[in-house]
Amino acid sequence: MNDHAPNSWEARAAQYALYGFTDLPSVRDRGTVVVTHGEGPYIFDTNGKKYLDSNSGLWNMVAGFDHKGLAEAAKAQYDRFPGYHAFFGRMSDQTVALSETLVNVSPFPRGKVFYTNSGSEANDTLVKMLWFLNRAEGRPQATKILTRKNGYHGVTAVSASMTGKPYNEVFGLPLDGFLHLTCPHYWREGRDGESEAEFTARLAAELDGVIDREGADTIAGFVAEPVMGAGGVIPPPEGYFQAVQAVLRRHGIPLISDEVICGFGRTGEIWGALTYDFMPDAIISSKNLTAGYFPMGAVILGPDLSDRMQAAIDEIEEFPHGFTASGHPVGCAVALKAIDVILNEGLMDRVREGAPRMQAGLSEIAGHPNIGELRGIGYMWALEAVRDRDTKTPFEAALSVSERIANTCTDHGLICRPLGQSVVLCPPFILTDAQMDEMFGKLDAALKQVFSEVA
Numbered sequence: 001m002n003d004h005a006p007n008s009w010e011a012r013a014a015q016y017a018l019y020g021f022t023d024l025p026s027v028r029d030r031g032t033v034v035v036t037h038g039e040g041p042y043i044f045d046t047n048g049k050k051y052l053d054s055n056s057g058l059w060n061m062v063a064g065f066d067h068k069g070l071a072e073a074a075k076a077q078y079d080r081f082p083g084y085h086a087f088f089g090r091m092s093d094q095t096v097a098l099s100e101t102l103v104n105v106s107p108f109p110r111g112k113v114f115y116t117n118s119g120s121e122a123n124d125t126l127v128k129m130l131w132f133l134n135r136a137e138g139r140p141q142a143t144k145i146l147t148r149k150n151g152y153h154g155v156t157a158v159s160a161s162m163t164g165k166p167y168n169e170v171f172g173l174p175l176d177g178f179l180h181l182t183c184p185h186y187w188r189e190g191r192d193g194e195s196e197a198e199f200t201a202r203l204a205a206e207l208d209g210v211i212d213r214e215g216a217d218t219i220a221g222f223v224a225e226p227v228m229g230a231g232g233v234i235p236p237p238e239g240y241f242q243a244v245q246a247v248l249r250r251h252g253i254p255l256i257s258d259e260v261i262c263g264f265g266r267t268g269e270i271w272g273a274l275t276y277d278f279m280p281d282a283i284i285s286s287k288n289l290t291a292g293y294f295p296m297g298a299v300i301l302g303p304d305l306s307d308r309m310q311a312a313i314d315e316i317e318e319f320p321h322g323f324t325a326s327g328h329p330v331g332c333a334v335a336l337k338a339i340d341v342i343l344n345e346g347l348m349d350r351v352r353e354g355a356p357r358m359q360a361g362l363s364e365i366a367g368h369p370n371i372g373e374l375r376g377i378g379y380m381w382a383l384e385a386v387r388d389r390d391t392k393t394p395f396e397a398a399l400s401v402s403e404r405i406a407n408t409c410t411d412h413g414l415i416c417r418p419l420g421q422s423v424v425l426c427p428p429f430i431l432t433d434a435q436m437d438e439m440f441g442k443l444d445a446a447l448k449q450v451f452s453e454v455a
Contacts, residue, residue, distance in 0.1 A: 009034040038065020060292035077333035092329035108302040115327040119260035119286030120154025122297035130220035136312030150183040152230035204243035216251040226272025229261035233382035241278035254281035264288035265348035268378040291338040294331040347429040414442035
């Protein structure tokens with residue numbers, strides 16, 4: 001058990017704070033890491049200990065923790081116009097400028113943008129938009145939302161219903177009408193003797209069958225992450241989105257790309273949809289949108305959904321939805337700077353250039369007999385721990401192997417994320433070669449230590 005002093009930061013955190021998505025036995029045993037500041041890809045705790053954060057905060061601090069340009073953009077906008085809304089026909093100039101920029105950098109020839117405060121709220125808003133326009137078009141029964149098991153889309157009641165994770169059962173979720181299809185994880189979900197192409201064909205056939213069973217006229221949309229992030233970094237099997245989109249188009253069902261994690265460079269392209277060569281009907285953005293320097297989400301609608309939404313809005317003369325901080329001028333100013341930093345200061349180029357090196361280094365580590373699979377793309381990777389590689393048998397849940405690995409990494413001064421039986425690495429885009437080597441070395445040492453204890 002931890003022995004922190006009664007008035008320490010760790011003890012005060014335990015007394016006054018509730019933890020989200022946190023392994024409480026670890027906190028009770030080890031205490032909370034209370035962080036004070038950051039430098040580049042590093043964070044520092046109240047005891048002065050330095051950690052290389054290979055989580056980029058929570059996927060989002062891609063420019064590091066002390067980017068002067070981003071901080072200055074926020075400060076300048078606070079000085080000029082510190083806050084406003086986007087209601088009643090009024091919005092800030094920065095909101096207009098960011099909307100124009102997002103459409104211009106989207107894969108769409110034209111479109112419209114609606115702002116939220118998070119990716120969860122953006123997915124929630126997207127569902128309300130689909131419900132709204134379908135009712136306006138005389139299809140009130142078109143309310144069902146299709147996603148995938150193990151996919152993650154947020155924590156509001158609606159976005160958590162989209163999320164295909166069993167932990168949402170504790171809230172009595174999902175709500176009715178949210179349907180979860182097979183997780184597109186070929187290594188884990190593929191059948192014996194089934195090729196990757198056959199696996200893709202099976203998932204497309206499953207989608208077709210679900211649509212036939214439920215009725216295409218009852219389905220509002222299919223929402224998917226290009227690479228499943230919080231599901232454990234699961235890239236799609238070969239040809240997956242082409243096969244899925246063909247089914248959806250045949251039935252007239254929109255495809256929404258949830259780019260909260262993948263968007264703005266994580267896969268090596270500005271959008272994961274470009275990485276996997278498909279054209280969505282809408283994009284959900286957050287996280288890298290502001291490089292983590294301001295809470296913001298956005299729904300970017302392509303031409304068809306923009307036109308349909310506008311027609312539905314014109315019919316009743318308003319869209320009765322929004323948030324007080326939607327299109328916040330400081331957030332928009334930060335987002336404009338973050339997009340410029342990612343696209344024009346070489347951050348996305350660094351992902352493209354560094355990804356092969358990252359894959360090679362992790363591939364060497366993945367040679368350990370208790371690593372079953374290395375998977376990922378760009379700057380998002382996962383190593384899945386197994387009891388037996390040949391049979392893909394996982395470790396016993398009671399061992400909490402990925403949590404042990406993450407805790408041991410923390411002891412070594414490296415932050416990584418446990419997800420199921422996997423350990424995830426999604427470093428800031430600014431990582432140097434030397435810092436990447438530091439990440440490899442600390443991860444390898446932690447894996448060897450934990451596997452020597454449990455294998």
